[in-house]
Amino acid sequence: MKRIGFLINPIAGMGGAVGLKGTDGKVEEARRRGAQPLAKKRARVTLALLAHDKNLEFVTCSGAMGEDTLKETGIQGYQVLYLFDGESSAKDTLQASQMFQKANVDLILFCGGDGTARDILDAVGRDVPLLGIPAGVKMYSAIFAINPAAAAELVLGYDRQSLRDSEVMDVDEEAYRSGELKTRLYGIARTPALAGKIQLSKHVYEEGDEERAKGEIARFMTEIMIPDVLYILGAGTTTESIASRLGVKKTLLGVDAVKNGRTVALDIDEKTLWALLEQVQEAKIILSPIGAQGFILGRGNQQISARIVRRAGTGNIIVVATPHKLRETPVLYVDSGDPLLDAMFGKSILVVSGYRMAQRKSIYQPEHG
Numbered sequence: 237m238k239r240i241g242f243l244i245n246p247i248a249g250m251g252g253a254v255g256l257k258g259t260d261g262k263v264e265e266a267r268r269r270g271a272q273p274l275a276k277k278r279a280r281v282t283l284a285l286l287a288h289d290k291n292l293e294f295v296t297c298s299g300a301m302g303e304d305t306l307k308e309t310g311i312q313g314y315q316v317l318y319l320f321d322g323e324s325s326a327k328d329t330l331q332a333s334q335m336f337q338k339a340n341v342d343l344i345l346f347c348g349g350d351g352t353a354r355d356i357l358d359a360v361g362r363d364v365p366l367l368g369i370p371a372g373v374k375m376y377s378a379i380f381a382i383n384p385a386a387a388a389e390l391v392l393g394y395d396r397q398s399l400r401d402s403e404v405m406d407v408d409e410e411a412y413r414s415g416e417l418k419t420r421l422y423g424i425a426r427t428p429a430l431a432g433k434i435q436l437s438k439h440v441y442e443e444g445d446e447e448r449a450k451g452e453i454a455r456f457m458t459e460i461m462i463p464d465v466l467y468i469l470g471a472g473t474t475t476e477s478i479a480s481r482l483g484v485k486k487t488l489l490g491v492d493a494v495k496n497g498r499t500v501a502l503d504i505d506e507k508t509l510w511a512l513l514e515q516v517q518e519a520k521i522i523l524s525p526i527g528a529q530g531f532i533l534g535r536g537n538q539q540i541s542a543r544i545v546r547r548a549g550t551g552n553i554i555v556v557a558t559p560h561k562l563r564e565t566p567v568l569y570v571d572s573g574d575p576l577l578d579a580m581f582g583k584s585i586l587v588v589s590g591y592r593m594a595q596r597k598s599i600y601q602p603e604h605g
Contacts, residue, residue, distance in 0.1 A: 241336030245348030246300040248275040248371045275371040279347035283309040285388035297332045326355045333359035347371045365426040378402040379427045383571040386433040394428030402427040449558035452591040454481035466519040470537045474524040491539045506539045513547045520552045534571030542574035555587045567598045
């Protein structure tokens, strides 16, 4: 019998689709912009896959921090150890995790982002293994499953021999909102690890050859841009190089739109993107995988939602990455929040890696489809 401590950070990820690049200290602003809770929906996918396993028992928090979702997915074998009122906070996460530890859980399964991971690590250190259901905006830590379904597989399939040391990263959200990525190693947690189910921590490449490669990608991409087509540029330095080649500004860690070589909108949220798409006949989305994690969608670009991708069409997704990044990225991932859409990407995709050069890279697809 595995004893699982389960908690949800109900506000995790709310800042993503509305362009806030994080939710820490910005919950009310996210709500003002129309953000909807995301974490509960993501956690429900995982729990639904665990609901019929008789070898699991759960301890959890009251209400939106866990109990509600356990009830909704039909899981009855749980005990509420931590009660909270009002809006949950980092203090609630820390205290709940400490109670889980005292209850001798085998694993803390949480739904949130990097901030939630850091709070839990503060509470239990390396004494209890941690596994994250990804629901935050960035998620650069290496303790997250690649998607909610993979989290369920990890819970069911891991044993003590499959635990590994994994980085928990600290991301400066204020710097991030200003277009500067500042990360540091916050700590090391133990995490269940099965091949292809757990993400890597983000790598930042700074080699001199990288700039030359980005310039070649930009030269090619600007040559093949089609008049009157809306181009949506995802986050990153590779897409920034394309904007630079066009002579327009780029929000380094945001999503922008250009058309006919001119900026249409900078640092766009999901709602604005949708409005732009309704005004054009055709749009293309240019994305670059995040570091060695390999995520095309679902990490740091939640403004490009499932409905945005469906409206543009998966055939109009263009992935760009330097040869070095591709060497360090064995497989690509898509975690749009819509499994049917993720499956439409197929098992591989061409990635533009230089001037008139491309490499075909595998896309992870779950075996069960």
